[in-house]
Amino acid sequence: MPALVRRTVRCPCGRRSSTVVLAEGQEPLPLPCTAECERHKRRARLADAFGVPDPEHYVPVQVRSTRTQCAVLWLAMQVCCLSALSAYTARTNPHHLCGGR
Ligand SMILES: [Zn+2]
Numbered sequence: 001m002p003a004l005v006r007r008t009v010r011c012p013c014g015r016r017s018s019t020v021v022l023a024e025g026q027e028p029l030p031l032p033c034t035a036e037c038e039r040h041k042r043r044a045r046l047a048d049a050f051g052v053p054d055p056e057h058y059v060p061v062q063v064r065s066t067r068t069q070c071a072v073l074w075l076a077m078q079v080c081c082l083s084a085l086s087a088y089t090a091r092t093n094p095h096h097l098c099g100g101r
Pocket of ligand 1: 011012013014015032033034037038083
């Protein structure tokens with residue numbers, strides 16, 4: 001029996017994390033990003049655009065460089081955000097920005 005170790009796994013954007021128990025030497029599978037991740041990134045981006053710090057929904061810097069798994073969603077989100085920026089007022093329900101996405 002190999003020894004069991006605890007490892008922390010994260011999703012590509014780093015928002016989700018979970019502790020798993022693995023056999024020593026085994027690599028954990030990363031968590032997938034969820035729609036919630038995308039909403040957080042979008043909010044962070046809107047906060048950036050308006051210069052409003054949003055510590056409650058702070059997204060670590062790695063988000064900007066770790067986009068591999070979320071690249072398509074990220075691009076779609078940026079387009080969506082740009083078109084939504086003019087309509088964005090204060091902290092509305094982000095669902096409204098993307099027509100329910
Ligand atoms: Zn994520």
